[in-house]
Amino acid sequence: MPQRYEDRTALAPIGSLVPGERALIEGTVELAEVAIRRRRSLLCRVADGSGAITLRFFYFTRSQQETLARGARVRCYGEVRAGPTGLEMVHPETRALAPTEPAPDGTLTPIYPSTEGLHQAVLRRLVGRALAVLERQPLEDYLADLLEPAQNAHAPRAAARLTASGQDAGAARDDAPALGAALELLHRPPQDAATVLLATGKHPAQRRIALEELIAQRLTLRRAADAIRSARAQRLPAPRAELERFRAALPFALTRAQERALAEILRDLDAETPMNRLLQGDVGSGKTVVAALAALVAAAAHAQTAVMAPTELLAEQHAASFARWLGALGLNVATLLGSQGARERAAALRAVASGAAAVVIGTHALFQEGVEFDRLALVIVDEQHRFGVQQRLKLKQKGERDARTPHQLIMTATPIPRTLAMTAYADLDCSVIDELPPGRQPVLTSVLPESRRAELVQRVAAHCAAGRQAYWVCPLIEESEAVESSAASALAEELRAALPAARVGLIHGRMRAADKDSAMRAFKAAELDLLVATTVIEVGVDVPNASLMIVENAERMGLAQLHQLRGRVGRGSEASHCVLLYKPPLSALARERLSVLRATNDGFAVAQKDLELRGPGEVLGTRQTGVLQLRVADLIRDADLLPRVIELSDELLERHPERVAPLIRRWSRGAAEFAKV
Secondary structure, eight states, X not given: OOSEEEOOSSOXXXXXXXXXXXXXXXXXXXXXXXXXXXXXXXXXXXXOSSOEXXXXXXXXXXXXXXXXXXXXXEEEEEEEEEETTEEEEESOEEEEOOTTOOXXXXXXXXXXXXXXXXXXXXXXXXXXXXXXXXXXXXXXXXXXXXXXXXXXTTOGGGGGGBOTTSOBTTOOTTOOOOHHHHHHHHHSOBTTSOHHHHHHTOSHHHHXXXXXXXXXXXXXXXXXXXXXXXXXXXXXXXXXXXXXXXXXXXXXXXXXXXXXXXXXXXXXXXXXXXXXXXXXXXXXXXXXXXXXXXXXXXHHTTOEEEEEOSSHHHHHHHHHHHHHHHHTXXXXXXXXXXXXXXXXXHHHHHHHHHTOOSEEEESGGGGSTTOOOSSEEEEEEESGGGSOXXXXXXXXXXXXXXXXXXXXXXXXXXXXXXXXHHHHTTTSEEEEEOSOOXXXXXXXXXXXXXXXXXXXXXXXXXXXHTTOEEEEEOSBXXXXXXXXXXXXHHHHHHHHHHOTTSOEEEEOTTSOHHHHHHHHHHHHTTSOSEEEEXXXXXXXXXXXXXXXXXXXXXXXXXXXXXXXXXXXXXXXXXXXXXXXXXXXXXXXXXXXXXXXXXXXXXXXXXXXXXXXXXXXXXXXXXXXXXXXXXXXOOTTTTGGGHXXXXXXXXXXXXXXXXXXXXXXXHHOSSHHHHHTO
């Protein structure tokens, strides 16, 4: 599809040109010479009676020289600039005119994505040939009779019915022209086309193409879900007595949202088709304990659970939680980490292979060669967007035996709007934990400039003196010339000097696992008052007495990461605060991010804004997870189409299943590979 359009429908008199505008001109070459000054260039003087302009080419061929010979009539398009001898165009698009050259046609000129050596003229010529084929052999419009009113799929020339307002004379509820008409208009828009709508991607023709692409994407995911449902899995019935013992040992009661999500998971596990469920919940909503209950169900059926986390720190925290909850019931929890010593790793591998380990928690080490499970029946993936398709597939394959495949529970702390989840994760059933445990108070967020650092240090001193704990996060371990951030180690020393009465600890990603564990244990046991850390504490740390979070250089971080960091406090009964420290001046984007966090604690509101600022590819991890890359549609811009996408894709599956495969083939990039997951 074109990236943008240029209006070349009218010739501009050369005498009326001003620097900065792009214009189409026509004239006679009065002078042409190859000048060798600082660099070799072809200079041509073109005049039309109203004025003259210089064409400058630093790269040119012999055929160009012949085209631009003195006396030739030429038509040129380019940007007008002020040159050393008057107005000029540098490397304009130029072509020789025939004696009976017609006037410029009335369509806007499309500009396509290109690469070096592939010229726009070539692309436009190829597209023109494709449109000619389309006119003789129209594309089948798989949505024609589903859109209201029914469209004529065999009328590519119907683009003429699209008025200057961008509306199709025959479109009603769906505001969409026929497929052929939409393609014709997008590649050859008339001069009176709604250029503002075209520039924003909101033109009905663009939305018609985007609608079909989104439907194809959702159908691909639904077909993947059908393939999963046709597979077989080990049935894992809920062990009522063990579940009650687990609940009774907890120092808290599950929320209604946790109970609802757990009931959905238990229902899935008690089936012979593999569970494929997304569990989403805000920071601190209690997803981990629900996952542990699912692992208990598998263990009661003498099966194993693998829990894959994106970082060793998070894996270690999960291991500690699972061991605390499940160890009391006599279940063994093993860990597999890349940093383990040979002896420790060998012992863990033996426990996994023999089945002695009911739950195995680790990072990428879980799916490496040499890891053999005895009876893997449940795979839990935390922060799924950090893993690639192949990584999740390899872990799932570890449990495929006797024509059975493991159940899968995917967890994310990134709340996703419902229609977006139903489109981007149409292959998954979704459970949402949409309430925080009782007693949690919203975190009060403030934004302060770097100049108020001394005041903040005094606030930390008072906070720690009152018996409460705090985090101070900075993003780098070492000094960097490229990023003006205080290193965690230097900051720790600075704060130790400024706060002699406070016990200051340090944790960062390059520390040995044992040292990190020691620092975190000391902080959790209230043996430290202030923990200076890099963003490794973004996930995994749960210290109810910590009620102050300070984030250094907050302007450099994304919304999701800042929201995750803020979620480390507010876990106790005390009022909690998050201070976002920034170094001015703030960019408009950074200012917007910080204002969102100051205004709301609602993870769904934060996620929605994050989607708008970063796009769905980043938030959903589509580059890593294999969700089909969109070519025309945009999940944010076209969010209002998603309910219709869900409705039409379901209708195709129910009433016209024969259209599903060809529609997917039309749009698919790697759909077959994605369906394996």
